[in-house]
Amino acid sequence: MDLVKLHKDSRDLLERLAARLAPEKVTHYRTLSDVGEWIELVDLMCATLVKGRIPVTPQERDSLAALLAMFEGPREGYAYVSDPERVLSQLTVVPA
8 A cells, every 4th residue: 555645645635625524524634644544534534425415526536436445455443445335336426
């Protein structure tokens, strides 16, 4: 796993989504990014997007798919990262 790419890509996606997320979540997610808790960050972002039905563009969906693909196999305790197909199928994708 390329940790530099994971850090950069997850932070980039977070910043693109930031205006659509609750400020306290953005603050928490930035902290996770800063301390290297990328699996936690990606899992929580997925949960927020799916549960909150937050609209994402096709490009953001593709970015999320690429992030999820960086994690190989199921990860105990991370329901969203462990099931990328379910996450991607449940996203609210809107035209760019």
